[in-house]
Amino acid sequence: MLKRIHVEDVRLGMFIHGFAGSWLDHPFWRNRFLLEDPADLARIRASAVREVWIDVSQGADVPPEAPVAEAVDAPQDIAPLQAYDERVQRLLEPVSQSVELQRAARLLASARGAVKDMFQDARMGRAIDRQVMRAVADDIADSVTRNAGALISLARVKTADEYTYMHSVAVCALMVALARQLGLPDDETRAAGFAGLLHDVGKADIPLEILNKPGRLTDEEFAIVREHPRKGWERLRAAGIEDAVALDVCLHHHERYDGTGYPDRLAGEGISLVARMGAVCDVYDAITSNRPYKAGWDPAESLKRMASWKGHFDERVFQAFVRSLGIYPVGSLVRLSNGRLAVVVEPSPRSLLKPVVKTVFSTRSGERVVPERIDLSAPGCTVQVVQREDPAQWKIPDLDEIWSGIPGLGRG
DSSP states (O other): OEEEEEGGGOOTTOEEEEESSOGGGSSOSOSOEEOOOHHHHHHHHHSSOOEEEEETTTSOOOOTTSOOSEEESSOOOOHHHHHHHHHHHOOOSOOOHHHHHHHHHHHHHHHHHHHHHHHHHHHTTOOOOHHHHHHHHHHHHHHHHHOHHHHHHHHHOOOGGGHHHHHHHHHHHHHHHHHHHTTOOHHHHHHHHHHHHHTTGGGGGSOHHHHTOSSOOOHHHHHHHTTHHHHHHHHHHHTTOOOHHHHHHHHHTTOOTTSOOSSSOOOGGGSOHHHHHHHHHHHHHHHHSOBTTBOOOOHHHHHHHHHHOTTTSOHHHHHHHHHHHOSSOTTOEEEETTSEEEEEEEOOSSOTTSOEEEEEEETTTTEEOOOOEEETTSTTOOOOEEEEOOHHHHTOTTHHHHHHOOTTTTOO
């Protein structure tokens, strides 16, 4: 039997079956475990979670006089119950990018740990915790719903060392934004995000010396890498994840529209819509991120290059992807018609060509300037974007800090 009890009634020897509330509110990546460590008990009571589910068939029960908020007769997946509790609490009203950036930074820190734990579990042969991963994906979807640009922009700023974990988080967010742009219903949008979070789990089967190799891979090494979609599909099936969308994206996110991809060389409409979406999101985050063997490309330059890869992507999906990010994605460096360089702060809902920017440098004086926020789409604004600029050529180390308002971002 499962019982939902107050944290003050939790005792050592109980089997924790789940936490009533958001996964962000408690310090554990696993939802189900036998509570044996006094330190874990203290962490539960100190967390924001006020109630937990215990499985009395696998651990100690509460005393007869202790209050029980809810009980169910047989052990079951309590995700629907938790989902109800969480959705009641979720705030999905649109917010400004500056507000959501602070919330997204906290979410990313927690999601990084959850995904890292998932990969470590996979490498050690342990099962993937479906409940935690779905909760992570849902919270990412909520953040993108409140403000699409905040979490996506922060997730791009990652170190080479954390790429494997944060790539999954970033692709999850990009999939949600793209699904919304394509007009998919909420359930399909969240399914796409969940698939994005799990799409690269097969990389747990790639030896670390290959996965983190700083130089060019040999043909033999690349052959091993090409096995990761099928390995991931097998891992998801072994974990009892039968979600058709997640399985499809995991297996087919490296297929190309012209049929030259892998593992099955599918082409055109033979590739599902969500897998075509996954291909775009996976590549964009890969080329904009710092990797062991190269620095990430500028966001706007990345979209330009992707547009030139004829046959790689479904054109309709790629065009929707560009609209979801803006022609000049957040963090892009641009030259303005007034001779100043500026970093894109957020896209404008009025025009893809006229984002909101912050000025950072004067090309006329050759000096840094005090950042000034300009909405290029505002009525009466005569300043325009002239061209993209390569940040590496200008050596402005704090661009990410300027657009995000988060001290030290991008310098780690």
